[in-house]
Amino acid sequence: MFSTGSKYFFGITFLGAIAFAIYMLLIGESAIGGTALFGLVGATGLLTGLVLFTRDGSQGEEGIAASTAAPTSSIWPLIAAVGATLLLVGTITSSVVTLLGVVLLLAALVEWSVLSWSERASSDSSYNASLRKRLLNPIEFPVLAAVGLGVVILSFSRITLAVNKSVGAIAFIVLGSLVLAAGVLFSVRPNLRRGLVTGICVLGAVGIVAAGIASAGAGVREELVLAKEEGHYMHQECGAEKSEHFDKLPLEGVSATSSVDTHIDLIDGKLVASVQGIAGNQETITVPRSNPTNIVFRNKSEGEYRLVASLGSKMLTDGVKEDVVQCTQLIPQGSEQLLTLNIPKPAEAGKPFTLTVPGLAGQSIEVIVP
Amino acid sequence: MRRRVVGAVSGIAGAMFLAGCATNAPQDTWQPKGPNAQIIDDLQKPVFAVAGIIGVIVTVAVLVAVFKFRDKGQPIPHQSHGNPALEITLTIIPALILTVVGVFTFRTVFDLAKTSDTEMIINVTGQQWWWEYDYPVQSEYGITQPIITSGQLVIPAGTKVLLRQTSRDVIHSYWIPALNGKRDAVPGRVHLNRIEADKPGIYAGQCTEFCGLSHANMRMEAVALSKADFAKWVANQLKPYTPPAENTLAKEGETVFMNQCVRCHQVNGMKRADGTPVIAAPDENIVSGAAPNLSHLMSRNTFAGATFDLLNKSCREDVWTADSESFGAKYLSGVSEDCLNQKDLRGWLRNAPAMKPMYANPALLTSTGGKYRGMPNLGLTEADIEKLVAYLLTLK
Numbered sequence: 001m002f003s004t005g006s007k008y009f010f011g012i013t014f015l016g017a018i019a020f021a022i023y024m025l026l027i028g029e030s031a032i033g034g035t036a037l038f039g040l041v042g043a044t045g046l047l048t049g050l051v052l053f054t055r056d057g058s059q060g061e062e063g064i065a066a067s068t069a070a071p072t073s074s075i076w077p078l079i080a081a082v083g084a085t086l087l088l089v090g091t092i093t094s095s096v097v098t099l100l101g102v103v104l105l106l107a108a109l110v111e112w113s114v115l116s117w118s119e120r121a122s123s124d125s126s127y128n129a130s131l132r133k134r135l136l137n138p139i140e141f142p143v144l145a146a147v148g149l150g151v152v153i154l155s156f157s158r159i160t161l162a163v164n165k166s167v168g169a170i171a172f173i174v175l176g177s178l179v180l181a182a183g184v185l186f187s188v189r190p191n192l193r194r195g196l197v198t199g200i201c202v203l204g205a206v207g208i209v210a211a212g213i214a215s216a217g218a219g220v221r222e223e224l225v226l227a228k229e230e231g232h233y234m235h236q237e238c239g240a241e242k243s244e245h246f247d248k249l250p251l252e253g254v255s256a257t258s259s260v261d262t263h264i265d266l267i268d269g270k271l272v273a274s275v276q277g278i279a280g281n282q283e284t285i286t287v288p289r290s291n292p293t294n295i296v297f298r299n300k301s302e303g304e305y306r307l308v309a310s311l312g313s314k315m316l317t318d319g320v321k322e323d324v325v326q327c328t329q330l331i332p333q334g335s336e337q338l339l340t341l342n343i344p345k346p347a348e349a350g351k352p353f354t355l356t357v358p359g360l361a362g363q364s365i366e367v368i369v370p
Numbered sequence: 371m372r373r374r375v376v377g378a379v380s381g382i383a384g385a386m387f388l389a390g391c392a393t394n395a396p397q398d399t400w401q402p403k404g405p406n407a408q409i410i411d412d413l414q415k416p417v418f419a420v421a422g423i424i425g426v427i428v429t430v431a432v433l434v435a436v437f438k439f440r441d442k443g444q445p446i447p448h449q450s451h452g453n454p455a456l457e458i459t460l461t462i463i464p465a466l467i468l469t470v471v472g473v474f475t476f477r478t479v480f481d482l483a484k485t486s487d488t489e490m491i492i493n494v495t496g497q498q499w500w501w502e503y504d505y506p507v508q509s510e511y512g513i514t515q516p517i518i519t520s521g522q523l524v525i526p527a528g529t530k531v532l533l534r535q536t537s538r539d540v541i542h543s544y545w546i547p548a549l550n551g552k553r554d555a556v557p558g559r560v561h562l563n564r565i566e567a568d569k570p571g572i573y574a575g576q577c578t579e580f581c582g583l584s585h586a587n588m589r590m591e592a593v594a595l596s597k598a599d600f601a602k603w604v605a606n607q608l609k610p611y612t613p614p615a616e617n618t619l620a621k622e623g624e625t626v627f628m629n630q631c632v633r634c635h636q637v638n639g640m641k642r643a644d645g646t647p648v649i650a651a652p653d654e655n656i657v658s659g660a661a662p663n664l665s666h667l668m669s670r671n672t673f674a675g676a677t678f679d680l681l682n683k684s685c686r687e688d689v690w691t692a693d694s695e696s697f698g699a700k701y702l703s704g705v706s707e708d709c710l711n712q713k714d715l716r717g718w719l720r721n722a723p724a725m726k727p728m729y730a731n732p733a734l735l736t737s738t739g740g741k742y743r744g745m746p747n748l749g750l751t752e753a754d755i756e757k758l759v760a761y762l763l764t765l766k
Contacts, residue, residue, distance in 0.1 A: 259559035277485055277534050277562045286506040286516060288495045290652065290659025291538050292558055344653035346636075370504040370518040370663075 005056040009048040016041040032092050039088045071119055080108035111136065152205055155212020161224065162215035178204070238308065238327035257338055261285075261293045264307055264355055264365060267300045271355070271363040284366040285355075290344050295355075297328045298336040305360070306330045309367070311343055311353050343369050396548075396574035403548035403573060404566045406482060410551050413478045417471055424467075482551065485562055488532040492523065494563075496535070496542030496555040497658035498581060498743050499588040499728070500675030511600070517607045518638075520662040521676040523592045526600035527570050533563040538658040540582065546575035546592050554579055567594035570697045572671075572690055583727045584744065589676040599698030606702070606766070607666055611639025614764050623761025626754045634661035634745075637765065657741045667765040668705040674745075677726050678714040685709035704766055712759070719755045721747045 002010065020037040027033065083104030090098025118132035119125075156175070160168035182204070186197060219225075262285050263274045272281040287293045297307035311324040328337035346369040347353045353367035392398070402408040490511060495502040503524075505517040511526070525531045535544055537555040544563060545552035553563035567573060577588035595603055614620035624640075628648060632640070636650040653659040667673070671681050671689060679686050685708075692700045717725050728744025750758070 259556075261560050276560050277488070277532055278491055279486065279488065284507060286493060286504060288493060288502070288504065288536065288538070288660075291495060291536060294558070344659060345649050345651065348649075349647065368506070368516050370516040 003051060003056040006048050006051040009044050009051055013041055013044040013048055016044060035088060035091050043084075071116065072125075074112065074115055076108045076112035076115065079104055080112060083108055110139075148205070152208050155209045155215075158212040158215040159208075161220045162218050164221065175208075238325050241330055257294070257296065259294055260296050260338075261287075262295045263298060264295055265298045265300055266305055266307075266357055266360075266363075269301050269360060269363070271357055271360065271365055273355075273365045282365075284368055286368045286370065287341055287343055289346060289369050290342065292340050292342045295339045295341060296336050297331070297339060299331050299333055302333055304330045304332050305357050307337070307339060308356050308358060309339060309341060309353070310356065311341070311367070312345075312347055312351060341367070343367070346370065396572075397576060399547045401548060403571070404550070404568050406550040406564055406566060407548055409478055409481050413474055417474075420467065420471070482564065483562075485532055485564065487530055488564070489530045490526070491532050491534060492525070494523070494533045494535045494544060494555065495538055495660070496544065496577070496581075496588075497538040497660055498540065499577070499584040499677075499726070500662060501542075501544070501588075501590050502660060502662065512604045512608075515608060517604065518636075518663045518665070519607070519670065521591070521672045521674075522572075522670050523590065524600070524603055525565070525567060525592060525594050526597045527567045527594040528597070530564060530566050533565060535561045535563055538660055541579050542577050542581050542588065543579035544575070544590065545578045546573050546590065548573040549575075549592055552578045565592065567592065569694045570594050570596050570599070571694065572697075572701075582743070583729060584675075584677075587675060587677040587726050589672075591672060591676050593671075593701060595698045595701065596694075599702060602698075602702055603669070606669055609666075611637065611665070612764070613640070614761060619757055619760040620764050621761075623757035623759070626750075626757050627761055630748055630750070630754075631664075631758075636661075636663045636665070638663070638665040655741060657738045657743050661745075664762070664765060667762055669702075669766060671701070671705070673715065674718055674722070674726055678718065679711050680705045680715065681709050682711045686711075705763070707763055710759075710763065715759060715762070716755055718745075719748075719750055719758055720752075723747055 016037060020034065020041055023037055024034055083101045083106075086097050086101030087105060088101075090096070090101050114132055114135055118128045118135070121128050121131055156172075159171060163171065182200060186192065261276055265272050265274070273283070273285050274280075275282050275285055285295075295307075295309075299305050307328045309326040311326065313321040313323050316322050326339055326341065328339050331337050343353065347367075353369065355365040355367060357363055395401075399414075400411065402411040490508060491506055493504045493506065495504070500520055501523070502518065502520050504519075505513050507513055507516060523533075533544065533553075535553060535555040536559060537557045539557065541557070542555045543552045544555055546565065549565040549567055550563060553561050555561060571594055573592045573594065575590040575592065577585055577590070579585075581588060614624055627635075627637070628640070628642065632648050632650050634650055634652040634655050636652075637648070640648040642648055650661065652661040655661075662673075662675075668680065671679060671686065673680050681689065685705075689697070689700045714725070722728070722745040724747070726744065728746075729738070729742070
């Protein structure tokens with residue numbers, strides 16, 4: 001039943017499984033050791049199965065395929081090995097590594113299987129190669145194109161994050177114009193040499209990728225770093241600003257800003273609220289308790305202002321209370337900032353929650369929490 | 371054997387077909403009771419008819435092909451490839467049908483999304499497994515302070531009501547078939563849903579987005595009242611809290627309530643002996659951060675997310691089957707001691723998770739940081755339950 005080779009691998013698998021069980025029972029806290037032993041058991045178990053399946057590589061007459069030619073050299077076994085390694089390493093490092101391992105393993109599995117099958121389809125190697133192409137090229141080309149495009153886009157995004165805002169916009173315009181010009185050239189001169197077209201495309205792509213790598217090495221521009229450190233995208237602090245850099249539009253919280261419940265506008269020194277679904281300006285807004293509610297403050301008056309949400313007080317320790325206050329960034333005219341309110345309890349009688357703008361007397365929006 | 375199988379299948383199919391003819395199905399999508407549901411009905415009936423006719427034609431054609439041309443040993447007929455005229459015709463006809471359906475569908479979608487003529491606003495918040503309704507201040511309806519309730523959505527009949535829907539935990543979906551189509555309630559977002567009821571009455575609904583263990587028990591009821599009756603309902607909801615009289619069972623129940631229930635449930639206006647207001651803290655005990663506000667509980671007909679009736683069977687029937695004229699008065703009479711569904715209410719107080727599946731076992735709450743989903747078993751004694759029932763009956 002067991003072939004000679006399979007006994008060897010089966011033995012390692014069996015001993016590995018026992019070692020794994022003992023390890024998990026006695027030392028089970030460390031994921032690294034457990035993963036290593038489990039990996040060993042999995043790998044040798046797979047080899048046991050393979051060796052058993054192929055009966056140590058001996059073939060009967062019925063096993064002879066249409067082609068008896070030796071298989072061509074292939075990179076896929078190597079990629080499969082790398083994928084399996086990344087899969088194991090990923091379980092103890094990062095899920096991204098695991099994902100990469102899974103992708104490589106799947107790609108290798110498909111490519112290697114089809115390659116192996118096509119090489120045994122007939123005794124004509126060119127026909128076999130065409131068979132493989134016919135099956136896999138419709139998958140390979142779009143995937144490779146998507147990956148290539150993704151690398152170029154990622155590289156370009158690194159460039160725009162590293163350089164000055166204005167330079168980034170100019171770079172985008174220049175690059176777009178170059179792509180357009182190249183496209184026009186290729187279409188009006190269809191007889192251009194293929195090598196020239198390929199050369200232009202490759203040169204452009206390599207240039208962008210190289211610049212992207214250099215930009216990634218240099219890091220993002222300083223104002224973005226500062227803005228992130230201070231949390232200006234969803235500014236909740238009410239003290240002095242640490243820097244003048246902030247996101248003029250609250251673009252960071254894409255999800256939050258796509259679901260704004262209320263806009264609070266400061267128009268010519270007057271504070272007004274407009275609530276989604278309710279026509280006209282409101283003097284009060286109703287916020288459900290214990291539910292994040294997104295409010296965008298838009299400064300449409302001259303000067304710098306911030307919106308302050310005064311949300312009562314909370315008990316720190318017995319008898320010690322602290323005011324609950326949330327603020328937007330101090331923003332100039334034409335800017336807007338997001339504020340997310342999550343209020344767990346209604347206001348105490350006579351102490352309503354309010355939205356106000358420091359420096360503007362008499363301008364207040366009441367926040368009602370039922 | 372074969373005859374039995376055919377008989378059984380035919381019987382089941384027949385029963386299912388006949389079930390579609392039920393007239394007392396409260397969640398029947400074919401019985402619109404308001405203009406929004408009527409708009410949907412006006413679209414779905416002709417589309418269903420067209421789809422049905424096409425379905426019959428295709429089925430008959432397939433059956434004819436299968437039986438007429440089945441393999442009887444005849445030679446393989448002439449094989450042809452491609453017939454441009456036929457292919458173009460068979461592409462254009464479905465495209466035209468879909469275009470016509472698409473035009474009317476888009477018109478319906480835009481009609482249903484209209485909010486410019488809104489007459490009343492109600493905020494609707496879903497959580498596992500009940501709905502909260504809060505009415506912002508709207509002085510034209512006498513709502514001078516926010517009203518908060520749950521289980522039953524009370525609206526004035528013949529009024530365009532805009533529901534501003536959201537959720538505190540997972541995605542739910544609000545659906546009262548007689549009044550409008552379904553609309554998701556998504557955490558962090560506000561979705562708008564317009565409803566309007568033609569006549570006073572109760573309209574049943576059901577959460578239609580799987581939301582966890584008790585999704586099937588997450589029901590809702592819209593109660594439409596005449597404008598005069600709605601004004602009475604508003605006035606009652608705005609009545610200040612009246613504590614039970616001293617030395618009564620209900621007063622003892624109030625104490626039990628303060629010791630046990632106010633950890634999550636708010637009763638507006640309730641005060642402690644020292645005069646400080648009682649503020650519930652569901653955010654500290656429940657994953658969603660909210661529990662039903664029990665102010666004026668006995669003005670509702672249901673509890674526990676509309677899963678159970680507060681009215682016993684005969685009183686419930688009396689309200690549900692009332693005609694439009696007498697419905698308002700019957701509904702507004704609320705829940706009296708005689709009409710109270712004692713069995714379910716006491717059962718709920720005794721052991722809530724046994725009546726409605728909830729993740730209420732503290733041993734299984736590690737993923738929620740010890741907070742509950744739904745109401746836990748509080749381990750109340752029968753004496754406490756007796757007192758609580760007496761107290762809850764005072765929350766008119």
